[in-house]
Amino acid sequence: MTSPAFDFAPLFPAGLPAPAAKWTGLAKYSFVGGNNDPDQVPVEGLIEAVNAVLRREGKTLATYGLASGPQGYLPLRQFLTAKLQSDAGIDCAADEILIVSGSLQALDLVNATLLARGDTIIIERDSYQGALNRLTRLGVNVVGIPLDHDGMRMDALAQALADLKRRGITPKYIYTIPTVQNPTGTIMPLARRAELLKLAGQYGVPIFEDDCYADLIWDRQRPPALHAMSRNGGVIHIGSFSKSIAPALRVGYIVAPWSVLSRMLALKTDAGSGALEQMVLAEYCAPHFSSHVPKLTRGLRAKLETLMEALNEQFGTAAEFDDPKGGIFLWVKLPDQVDTLKLYQAALAAGVAINPGPEWSTDKVHAGPRLRLCFASPSHEQIREGIALLAEICRREFGVPARSANVEKRGRA
C-alpha cells in the first residue's frame, strides 16, 4: 500500500454491530461457551466413521448437497427420524427435517421465516444468550416468563398471553427450551408441557422448541418433546449434535411441517451445510450414539459434582443453585450486592471466564447477581482452581463470600 489507506467506515450502513475484538485465546479457567469435554470426543469412532463413509461415498463430495438434495444428507436425516422417535417421541419423516449448520442457523432461519421488526415473542425469562441477542438485533419485543424448578411458569405465561391479547398483540411464537433449560437446567414435566400446548393452541401461537441439550440428562428420563405431544402441528423443533458429539462440528436440524420448512429452505441460500460433517455424524451415530451419550453424561455429571462441591467450599451459602437435571451449565445466584457484569470483567482479567447473568436474561435486575458456569470443558482440577480464584475475586470486589469461610475451606482442600 503506497496510497492513503481506503476508509471503509463511511460505507457501513446504520445499525451495524460494533467491530469484533481480536481473539486472544481461551481464558485459563473457562466456564463459558457450550464447549464440551475434550476427553469425551469419540475420536477413534469418528476416525473409523470417516474412513468408511469417505471410502464408500467420497466422490459424492463433488456435488453440492451430495446425492441428498438441499435438506441434508439423507442417512443423517434417517438416523434422526429413528432417534427422535425413540428419544423424544417425535414421529416425523426424513422430508420434515432440514439439516442446518448448527442450531444457530436454525434460530436464524426460524426467525427469518416468522419475524418482522416490531413483532413480539415470548421466551423464558432466563434464556439462551444466542437467542436473546438475535431477537434484539431483529428489533423484536421480547416478553420474558419467569421459571420455577419445572421450567417456564404456566400461570405467568397465561397472564402474559392474556395481557398481550388485551393489547391486540398475538406473539409470533413462544420460544422454550423445555428439556434441560439453558441456563437453569430444569426439565419441564409432562403435565406442564400439556398445559403449555393448551395455552399455545388457545391463543393461536406456535411453539419454538429448542431441544439442543435434551440428550444430556443424568437419569435418561426425557419427557416426550412438545413437538411429539402437539395435536395441531404448531411446533417447530430444533436440535443439535454440538452437545452430544462435538460443538466444532456445525450440525443441527429443524423439524417442522413442510408448509413452513419449505419457506426456511428458500431462505437457506448457503448451497448446503457442510457435507463431510453430516456424513461422519450419520456414519458414527447410527451404531454408536446410544452408547456414547450415557458415557458422556456420566463424565459431565462427575464434573458438575466437582463444580458444586467447589462452589460450596469456596462460596458457602453465598452461592445458591439447584442441582440441574442434565446439561453442561449451572445457573448460580450470588448475594444481591454482586453485579456479575462487573465480576465478569474482574474475573476475566484474572483468567477466569464466566457468563454474567444479565446476558442470559430478559430481566437485567433479576439476573444482576446471577451467573452461568459451564462445566464440560474445564478439567476437574481447573474447575476447583477456577472457582477458588473466582471466589477470591468476588470477595475482593464485593466482600462476599466472607473471608473466614473461604480460609477454612481452603485449609481443608
Added chain:
Amino acid sequence: MTSPAFDFAPLFPAGLPAPAAKWTGLAKYSFVGGNNDPDQVPVEGLIEAVNAVLRREGKTLATYGLASGPQGYLPLRQFLTAKLQSDAGIDCAADEILIVSGSLQALDLVNATLLARGDTIIIERDSYQGALNRLTRLGVNVVGIPLDHDGMRMDALAQALADLKRRGITPKYIYTIPTVQNPTGTIMPLARRAELLKLAGQYGVPIFEDDCYADLIWDRQRPPALHAMSRNGGVIHIGSFSKSIAPALRVGYIVAPWSVLSRMLALKTDAGSGALEQMVLAEYCAPHFSSHVPKLTRGLRAKLETLMEALNEQFGTAAEFDDPKGGIFLWVKLPDQVDTLKLYQAALAAGVAINPGPEWSTDKVHAGPRLRLCFASPSHEQIREGIALLAEICRREFGVPARSANVEKRGRA
C-alpha cells in the same frame, strides 16, 4: 395430529421468498450448479488427511473454533497466506483472513457489512446468479457493465461511474470476478486490472473481488489479484475450496483489512464454520494442493473439449461461444429467436438441466438467447448425449439448429 393443522402462513412477514419445491433429484444430464468431477475428488488424500489430523487434534473438536478462535482454523489460514502469496501475489497475514462456510457466506457477510436497501453497486453485466439474487433480495440497485474478451469493459465502467457521480450516487462497491469470470470464462489482463484499480480509486469505490474460480486456469497464467495490485487496500477478496477440492465441503474465505473484517466477524454469529472440513482441507492442501490442481484442470479441459465438440456437432453455427481460459462453465449464445428461459423448461422436462441466461445477467434481453453450461460434473458420454438431446429440444421448440445440420452431424457420431 388430531386438531386442525396449525396454519403458519398468517405469521409470515412480507417479502418472504416463495416456498422451495421438494427436491426430486439431479437431472439425468445436469449442466447446472458448480458441481465438480466426482472422479477428481482426491478421496484417498482426504482420507489420509482426516486420519492424521483427527488422530493429532481430534479432541479440539470439543471447543467451538477449535484452538484457533472465530476467524477459523489457523493452519488453514496459514496455508492460505502462502497460497495467496504464490498464486495471486497477495501479501496478507493469517489475521486478515476470515474462514467462512463457502463463498456464499462471504457474499452475505460483505453485503451485510456494506449495503443498505436502496444502495447502488456495480457488477459485470453477466455475472454469478448467487450474487445477483442476493442483491435483488437486498433491494440494491445493480448497474451492469458489459464484458468483452478481457472481462469488464473499462470504457463502460468509466462511463457508469461518471453517470452515477453526476446523479450524486457513489456505488458501495464494484463486484468483479476478474479471473475466470462467471459465466463468460474471461481473465482480465494485467493492464486492465490496473485501469480498474485506478478508476475505483478515482471515484472512491472499493472493489469486491470474487476469485472463486481462479485456481482453474488451463495454462496456469494467473495474473496477480486486484487485492495484490491495490495501493490503498480498498479491495475485499474472497475465494473458495469448492472448485479446487470439492463443493460439498463448505469452506471459503475472505481477505480484507481488519477495519472491515472485524465488522464482518461481528456479523458472523454462527459459532464458527465447520471445523472438520477446515481441518481436513488444511491437512490435505498444504502438501497436495499444488499437484492436485493441475491434474484437475487437465481433466476439466478435456471435458470442455468434449462439450465444445458436441456443441459444434449438434448446433453447428447456431451455438456461439468463446473458448474459456479456465473454469467449469461455458457461456453460449444461441440464435436470437431462442428464449433460454423457455428452453430451460422444455429441456428440464426431458432430463437436461441448463442455466438460462437471464438468471445470470443484469440485462435480460441481452441474455435471453444465452445459456450457461457447466461441464465438470457430467461424464464425457453424458455431455455428448445431453447436448444432442438439448439440440433436439431446441430445434423442436425454436427451429434451430436446422434439422439437416444435426442429421449430418449425428451420422458422423
